[in-house]
Amino acid sequence: MNEWTSTPEFEENVRQSFGVPEIRTEFVNQLYGQLMQQADEKSRRYQSRSRFRLRPAWTITLAILALVIFSTLVIGPQRVYAEVMKLLSYIPGVGIVEEGTTIRVLAEPVTQTRDDITLTVHEAYLTDEKTIIVYSIQNVPQSALSHDESVVGCSDAGSLILPDGTRLEIVSGQGSGYRAEHIYPAIPESVDKATFVLSCIQGTLQGKAPENWELNLHFIPAPAELTAAPVINLPTPTVSMSQSTDADQSQSLPSDPFGIQMSLDQVIPLDDGYYLIGHTSCLDSRITAAYPGSWAMKAYDTTGQEIPLEPARFQDIGLENPQPNQWIYKLYGIVFSSPLTVRTTMMAVEFTEPVQLELDPRTYGFDDLNPQPSIIQIMDPLRIDVLGTQAQVVHIKYMQQGALKGFELGIEAEPGLQSLPFSLQSAVTVTDGQRASSGGSNRDESSGLIRTYVLSDGQMSFPLSLSATYADLSGIWETNWTPPTVTSNLIPTAVSQACLSLDEWKMATQNPTDLPLDLEGKVLLSRSALSPNPTLFIANLDGSGENGLVYGYGSLSPDGSKLVYSDENSNILIMDVDSGRKTAITNSSRDSNPIWSPDGKQIAFMRSTENQQIFIMNADGTDVMPLTLAAESAQLAGWSPDSSQILYGAKDERGATKERLINIATGDITDLFSVDFDAPSPAFSPDGQWIAYLD
Known part of the structure; x- marks a missing residue:
């Protein structure tokens, strides 16, 4: 016989040997039902994604395992559940794949140099669902790029041609033509060769750089050292209602407000930590989506020690289409005082129906x-109903920022509401068919009010119709997790973090130290104002001797004698600090944010074209040329200390700010890091070895 059926006597002997208590029928039925429900939910969840579908065979396997639940109980239901749900693996560079998936890689990097320009395919990863190609282009001269923003250069992203002539076009990707990771359709397992073709180099003009590149690629099975980490699906979590480790915070914030719960669903072990993947759910029908405030998410061990945790990107694990309300973070560390508490005190929610205000x-x-x-x-304050939270507009203030004008709303609200951004829906007249607008919303610590800004460059008529589709809520949402036990003699140790918290900054400003006696110089200060009142001031390092200069945004020359700035008309001027004499060096009415190079020879600035790009020019305004011609808008941050590179930010596919370096001589771009923050304001250390930024 090929089958063996255990007798009741045998099962009882096994149960007693392992010390398993009497198994109640009700418990078995309940656990069986939960496993089947989880199997069905997991199947639907992954089948709805365009990638990494859960095959029906796994659902059948779960059903079989549930039927033999009596046998598996001897090792504990929690362990059985975790083992059963280990269906996926994570491979760095590839992403999440089903266990057993055949992975192929590039046999060796392939490079080609023509006219000193080098094209290199560094890596390739092939699965049964996609092909990933990582390539770079180096030493593209500025002379090959367009110096006229109205003339667009090459936009080819590259293709793959198979031996039978089949051409595979890019499906998605990230990066620029100088360093890119592109995803193409899957290459059949029987095909081990392909040609990477690039008709022209991104951003270059026809005839200015070598064209029609072809690199022959050879694929081989992935080596044994290509590590695959399990994607561990966690049991249905229990959402903790315990209060915050921070006693003061826990007394002022409610737990689990608005019926929003946060759950941790999956973890992926890494060499230096874990990816944590979870979701939020909401019982309030007035909320259609809820996401943890990116950097408001924290992790703590049982001693209250904070564990480094930062937002991650779903693209980092190869997931192109995350589920609604799904989130991902990276946790640093391997050994902890468990269990860990993952907590956020901020939740961004989207309304089912907009909040309206006239x-x-x-x-x-x-x-x-x-x-x-x-x-x-x-x-008589204007009352606003925000998810049942009491809020009311108690003051308004007219304001102007360059060509934009509008109002600040002072909103008095309960602590649970932290921001309420409104946008103009009507009552704005435009003459050119286009409208620029701006706004924002935040809780002001000094007054306790929510300050919401609504600005437009159109002609407003009254009454104004305002609408809010989302808001930031305060509360405590948390869940607990016990990481796997590490079989070693390692002791949990706090990971040092090179960052300055808001509390530490407040403490430093309350107890300032005296400046060194030998430290001399001036500092340029900036504060908000309405034109023509100055926004730029120059003062001594201790804040004394403050003198208003001009309205605009700018920077000082290295010797401090001149100021370059963009005025309210979006033109760039240079002002002699001592005499006040001004000289216009651009007149496009589209320029902003000029920054002098450390060597004093050039000025970088932003210009609005089809989107916002970075330009450079000589310090006297001559030889204006674009530096970035990518599809995304660029946000200028500053120069490297040696004046050879420019630091800037650009939004990636998920809305995070990716900080990059671009070499002004070659155009080579280096991706540095991503931040889930609109204005990280990065800056180089004087030695060029570090970058400080806000989060």
Whole structure:
């Protein structure tokens, strides 16, 4: 016989040998039902994704395992569940794949140099669902690029041609033409060769650089050292209602407000930590989506020690289409005092129905014919219903930022509401068919009010119709997790973090130290104002001797004698600091954010074209040329100390800010890191070895 059936006597002997308590029928039925439900949910979850589908065979396997639940109970249901659910693996460079998936790689890097320009295919990963190609281009001269933003250069991303002539085009990708990771359709397992073809180099003009590149690629089975980490699916989590480790914070914030719960679903072990993948769920039908505030998410061990945790990208694990309300973070460390608590005190929510507000400032004394930037108190506050939270507009203030004008709303609200960004829906007249707008919302610590800004360059008429589709909520949402036991003599040790917290900054400002006596010089200060009042000031290092300069944004020359700035008309000027004499060096009405190079020879700035790009020019305004011509908008941050590279940010596919370096001589781009923050304001250390930034 090929089958063997255990007798009740045998099962009882096994149960007693392992010390397993009497198994209740109700418990077996309940556990069986839970396993089947989890199998069905997991199957639906992965079948809905375009990648990494869960095959029906796994659901059948789960059902079989559930049927033999009596036998598996001897090692504990938690362990059985974890082992059963280990269906996927994570491979660095490839992403998440089903266990047993055949992986092929590039046999060796392939490189080709023509006219001093080098094209290299560094890596390739092939699965039964996709092909990943990583390549770079180096030493592209500035003379090969367009110096006219109206003339677009090459945009080819490269293709793969198989031996039978089949051409595979890019499906998705990230990076620029100088360093890119592109995803193509799967190459049949029987095909071990392909040709990477590139008709022209991204951004170059026709005839200015070598064209029609061809690199022959050879694929081989992945070596044994290509590590595959299991994607561990966790049991249905229990959402903790315990309060925050921070006693002061826990007393002021509610736990699990608005029926939002946060769950940890999967973990992926790495060499230096874990990827944590989870989701939020909400019982409130007024909320259609909820996501943890990116850097508000923290992790703590049982001693209250904070464990380094940072937002990650789903693209990092090869997941192109995450589920709604799904989130991912990277946890640093291997050995912990378990269990860990993963907690956020901020949740960004999207409303099922927008929050509407109609506002006529004239009702409260605003003079639309002679607007003044003064605060108008509203004696009978405008009430706003935000998920049942009490909120009301208590003041309005007219404001202007360059060509944009509008209002600041002072909103008094319960602590659970932290921001309420409104946008203009009507009552704005435009003449050219286009409209620029701006806004923002945040809780002001000094007044306790939410300050919401609504600005536009159009002509407003009243009353204003405002709409908010999302908000930031405060509370405590957390879940617990016990990492796998590490069989070693390692002791949990706090990981040092090179960062300055807001609390540490406040403490430093409250207890300032005296400046060294031999430290001399001036500092350029910036603060908000309405034109023509100055926004730029120069002062001594201790803050004394402050002198207002101009309205705009700018930087000082290395010797401090000149100021380069962009004015309210978006032109760039140079001002002699001592005499006040001004000289315009651009007149495009599209320029901003000029920054002088450390050697004083060049100025980098931003110019609005089809999107926002970085340009450079000589310090006297001559030889203006674009530095970035990518599809995404660029945000200028600064120069490297040796004036050879420029640091800038660009939004990636998921909205994070990717910080990059671009070599001004070659155009080579180096990706540094990504930050889930709109304005990280990165800056080089004087020796060029470190970059400080906000998060």
